[in-house]
Every structure is written in structure tokens, then in C-alpha cells.
Amino acid sequence: MLEVQNLTVRFGEKTALDRVDLTVTDGEILAVLGPSGSGKTTLLRVIAGLQAPESGSLAWDGQRLDNVASHERGFGLMFQDYALFPHRTVAGNVAFGLRMAHMPGDRIQERVAVVLDWVGLPGYQDRSVGNLSGGEQQRVALARALAPAPRMLMLDEPVGSLDRGMRERLVGELRHLFVERGITTLYVTHDQEEAFGLADRIVIMKDGTVAQEGTPEQVWHKPGDEWVARFLGFDNIIDATITGGVADTSFGSVAIASDASGSHRLVIRPDAFTVSEAGTVRGTVVTRSFRGGHFQLRVSTPSGVLLDMEIDQHPVPDVGQTVNLAIDPDAVVVLD
Template sequence: MLGLRDVTVRYGDTPAVDQVSLDLAPGHVLAVLGPSGCGKSTLLRAVAGLEPLSGGSISWAGADLAGVPTHKRGFALMFQDGQLFAHLTVARNVAYALRLRRTPSARVAARVRELLALVGLSGYGDRLPGTLSGGERQRVALARALAVEPRLILLDEPLSALDATLRERLAGDLREILQKAGTTALLVTHDHEEAFALADRLAVMRSGRLVQDGAIDEVWRRPVDEETALFLGYARVLREDAARRVLAAAGLPGAPAVALRRSALVVDASGTLRAAVESARVTPEQVRLLVRADGIGVLDAVAPLGTRVSPGDEVTVRTDATRLSVLPVAAHP
């Protein structure tokens, strides 16, 4: 298993990665989530052996990897844009690592067929990378990375170069492929959707530091502070009095800060909060509202499709306790 202890990478005087410690057990997929420039890609490159450490250590199964060059680590790295070798055909790209190991050509051919089938690109073997679409290229890059069954696969924003529909489809495929192959994976991304779609563990990074890590649903339910909550897709953070009023409406004990998802408030006659509608917008699944509640301020709320509300209307809203998260007190900035 992969172990990071106080890993630090500096560019000149500025630390890009600052004392990060992480563990990743075999068979798990860990997503390192953070805004761009937070040092997550540097962390990934450090694990791959492409960035020298200024401090700390990276180990695999207890053995320190310091001094082990990239090509001897047995970690496959998949770049954001695939980085296929443009002068080699798809089959030659996939077979690249196998040929390096002087695998007999019959076995190579069989394995390439198998991998291309796994990523859903059977029959693409003779094409050149230049003729493929972005999604196809990413699949080939994945097949190439999986060819020699790496101990760990490192994914650098594997889906972000793709358009929305393709991203969703490939995310599902990717997860299935990783599970089927039983591969341990470390992926970095700035997109929480991508992290949720692929990973079972989550680590949140900010300004080079690790701010939270754990099982993905745990992190998602209990963000450690306001910034993390907003980054994980929470819509709003309430404090003090406003927080207490919303929590009281949900039947929960008071707390100094609470993060709300957009669907934490639902228009419902049985609700206990009264609010005035500021705006309403219809989406394919529900009506999204902005409402103003007394003593709280403007909040997001949802209503079932077909609800007829217009700005100025008075409504009652119910609070869904599963869609809010009490933040620790220390989170106050």
C-alpha cells in the first residue's frame, strides 16, 4: 500500500506541497480534490517520481521509494490529455510497456485485444492517435496504463478534458474498469463530480496542505470547514443566529455554523419556516427557488416540478436534515 509521510515539494521558496500525509490501501481509489494551483498535480507527480521531494517520504508496502526512478516504481501515470505517442498506432501504444518487457509477440497481441475490449475500443488497433476523439484517446491511455497491471495507477484529471456527456459516460466505464481490474488508483481533480464518480476515498487539498481525508461519503457529509464545504458542492454556509434558526427548524440542536445543500429546504405545507419567494427557475428535475426567510436571509430551496410559485409569494419550507452539515466551531475563518 501507498504511504505518504510529511511529503513536501518546494519550487524555490514556495512549497507547492506542504507536509502531506496520506495512506491508500490496495484496491481503493483515492481522489485528491482541490482547486487548481493547490499542489495536487505536484503531489501526483511526486508519487510518480517525476518531482524530487524537499522533505518527507513516500513508501510502497513499507519500502521507501526515495531514489527509485519513475520507471522502476511500477506506477502507471495517465495524463489529463492521455499523452499517447503520436507516432505509434493504438495497438503499439497499448503494447508499449509489454514490449519494453520483451513479452512474446503472440502474448502481446492477445493482451492488446483484451485491453481494447475492456475499454470498448475493439478493432481500433491500427488507428493512429491523431484520428481518435478525445474520449477514445483517454480510453487508449487507460488501456496502455493497465497493460502491465501496475501496482498503482495515477490519474491526472482523467475526465476534465472531455465534454459533459462524454465525461459522465466515461466516468461510469472508468470506475467499472478499475473495479474489474482490482487496481489501486490515486486520482487528482478539481471537480467534485469527477471525484464522486470514481473514488471511494477522498482527500481535500488547499494551498499545498491536506485539509481533510476519509471515506468519500464521510467527507461529503462532514466537511471540516466552510471552504471545504463550498468546494464539495454545498451552496451556502450560515452562521450564528441564522444557523440556529435553520437547525431548530430541522429539529437539531443549535450550532455556530451549518452548510446547506441547494436542496436542504423544500417547499412543503407541513414546513415550519415561512419565507418569501425571490425568484423561481424550472430545471428538468425540480423547481429551484431563492427565498428570503425572516431573521435568516436569502436561501436556496427546491419545490417539486409543477409547483406554481412566483416572486413575492409566501411559502412554507421544510428542512431536510440529511442535506445539511453542521461545521466544527474551529472552522470560523
């Protein structure tokens, strides 16, 4: 189990990490999610021992890591740009950590074959890393990090540079691999879909601090504050006055599933809306775009509030049409 306590890192004037606490339990897949510059990569580098913290402590199973050099920590790290050794073959790259661990030559060969199998590159041993596609390089980097059976695997935006289809497939494969092999994983990304699809638990970072943590469902259903809600792409954030389970807004009353009362900010998730004659909110469709499984609509209410929504029913109203909208109380989040 990894325990990070009170970790602070400063680069000159700038504070990259500000008193961060974090734990990764054995066998867990933890995703650290945040925009660029939020300190996620610094966090990984400190845990890997590539960057010295200004203060705070790191421990594995109760043993301090602060004075353990990178090469003695036993963690695996997959770099964002892969950092494959250009002067070695695929097998030479994957075998590197095994040789450092003094594994005998014949066992190294076996292990390299096994790990290349896991990542879907059987028989790639003698290829030169310079001639691989982006996806193949990504898999070799993963195999190299996995080969020495690290006690924890860390991945820094591992699929960031791949195209969308490849990325989605790989995220699924990665989760399958980590769960099946019981690999303790710390995964850093700026992409919420990747984090939601892969992780058991998510830590959201903002400006070097932890903004929220929880399971993907918890984070999705109850973003902790307005910043997290906006970062997750929830842009319907409005003022309301709540009395007895009903929120009074500038575009009418909205039922909510919360016992809060008084003045609050509300987040209405884009999946909350349905077009219905019985709907209480009226508005005019301003934009309409097809997104595959659903349509993305922007509706303007008479009071001038713009609401973004995902509609998957038929027929889909056209631009300029006036619609009545019903709002699912379970998809409305009351912020503190």
C-alpha cells in the same frame, strides 16, 4: 499499499505540497479532489517520480521509493493531456510499456487486444492516434497505462476535456473496470461529481494540504469546515446559537440532529428544504431555474439572508411568491 508521509514540495517561494500524508490501500479507488492550484497534480508527479520532493517519504509495501527512478516504480500514469506518442499507432502506444517489460511479441499482441477490449476500442490496433476523437484518445491513454498491469494506476483529470455526457458515462465505466479488475487507483480531479461517482474514498486538498478525507458519503454529509462546504457547492452557511437541539438563526428556529451547543456556523444543504404550510421559515422566491430533475430556487428571508435550495415537488412556487419552508434536521451540518 502506498504510504506518503510528510511530503513537502516547494517551487521557489510557493509551497505546492505542505506536509501531506496519504495512504492508498490495495484494490482501493482513492480520489484526490481539489480546486486548480491545490497541489493535486504535483502530488501525482511526486508519486510517479517525475518530480523530486523537498522532504517527506514515499513507500510501497514498506519499501522506500525515494531513490527509485520513474521507470522502475511500476506505477501507471494517465496524463491529463493523454501524451500519446504521435509517431506510433494505437497498438504501438498500448504496447510500449509491455515492450519495456520485455514481454515476448506474441503475448504483447494478445495483451494489447485484451486491454483495447476493456476500454471499448476492439480492433483499433492499426489506427493512427492523430485521427482519433477526444474520447477515443482518452481510452487509448487508459489502455496504455493499464496494459503493463501497474501495481497502482494514477489518473490526472482523465475525463476533464470531454463533454458532459461522455464524461458521466466514462466515470461509470471506469469505476466498473477498476472494481472488476481490482485495480488500485489514485484519481485526481477538480470535479466533485466525478470524485463522488468513482471513488471508495476521497481526499480533499486545499493549498497543498489535506483539508478532509473520508468516504464520499461522509464528506457529503459532514463537510469538515466552511471552506470544504463551499467547495462542495454548499452556500447556505449561517451563524446560529444552539441550545438543546434547536438552532436560533436570523430567520427563525431550525431543528438540528446534533448535541452541540453555543455559537456555531451552520451549513444547510440545498436538499434540506421542502415547501410546506407547516414550515417555520418564511421567505420570498427571488430566482427560479429548471435543472432537469429539480428546480433551483433562491429565497430571500425577511432578515435579508439568501437561501439556495433544490425543490423537486409540485407545484413549484413562482418568483415573487412567498413560501413557508420546512428544513430536514439531518441535512443541517454544525461546523466546529
